[in-house]
Amino acid sequence: MNQIANRDAGPVPKKIPTPFPKDHPQAGQADAAIDEMIEYYEEAGPDYAAWSPEFNMHFGYFAIGMNPFRREAMLARMNDEVFDRLDFDDRPGDILDAGCGLGTPARAAARRFANANVTGISIVPWQIEQARSRALADFADPNDRAAAPRFERMDFTRTDFPDAAFDRVYGIESVCHAPGLDKGDFLTEAARILKPGGRLVIADGFLKQAHRPMPGPLDWITRTICRCWSLETFAGLKEFRAALIKAGFGEPRIEDLSWRIAPSVLHVPAVTARFLLKELRSGAKLTKQRRENLIAPMLAPLLGMARSRFAYLIVTAERR
Secondary structure, three states, X not given: OOHHHHOOOOOOOOOOOOOOOOOOOOHHHHHHHHHHHHHHHHHHHHHHHHOOOOOOOOOOOOOOOOOOOOHHHHHHHHHHHHHHHHOXXXXXXXXXXXXXXXXXXXXXXXXXXXXXXXXXXXXXXXXXXXXXXXXXXXXXXXXXXXXXXXXXXXXXXXXXXXXXXXXXXXXEOOHHHOOOOOOHHHHHHHHHHEEEEEEEEEEEEEEOOXXXXXXXXXXXXXXXHHHHXXXXXXXXXXXXXXXXXXXXXXXXEEEEOXXXXXXXXXXXXXXXXXXXXXXXXXXXXXXXXXXXXXXXHHHHHHHHOOOOOEXXXXXXXXXX
């Protein structure tokens, strides 16, 4: 194990500094955006158990021969599809999950890449606490403990890792939380911490024509989804590709998985209805963040049907 994977995890820090000095006009905006995202995930995060008891907090990948009614299997298959594109085999090295959530994909990566050091980072304290706890339980056998992933609270646009620390970096429906259409801050940092020849794999939703105004209803749907999921904006495909090249990556491989995730998306209405009925019967309080976490997935299929404007993609690129 290397110095990254073996460090003492220590307590989860409650505050991450913004990249701006306190008197910078954007410092307050950056702090507010981080606080809003943390509040969203700490309030609504536990509700993701209704979608995935394993806390795979993303859409699933459907392949011919799979049962479209088995949602968890499709969610796990999405992890595998991302891991396939890492092209890492079973060699020693270092892998980063950027925006790890509760660490389910990172734990799966640690199982698959037994000789690799897997690290997950998130900006949300609750997620890191949960990820560490679940990793301890999942790798409870003393023979497995050395293979367990590590989890750190960091902003993936400005990490504490040294240059060229990782062989592979991936993000599953997390990079959308980076600022800007181009997600340039994230891509610059990913390029810095990747070794030359290292690979980046991103699975996420993208705006295909971000430079063009959307029709009124579609614009409202997109803005509402972003607000409810605490996003500034989805990545613009053209802008993202340009930022990749500028950051030091080669020409990316872009795969459209929109139809592959459709069967899992079709689970949304039933899951949402069952969850809402259960909460109303129990008299549980639905905070603003919890309500908005119900609204966004219900609108997501409508955005996904706008095929000329939106796509779910896997983007793979290598550090030059």
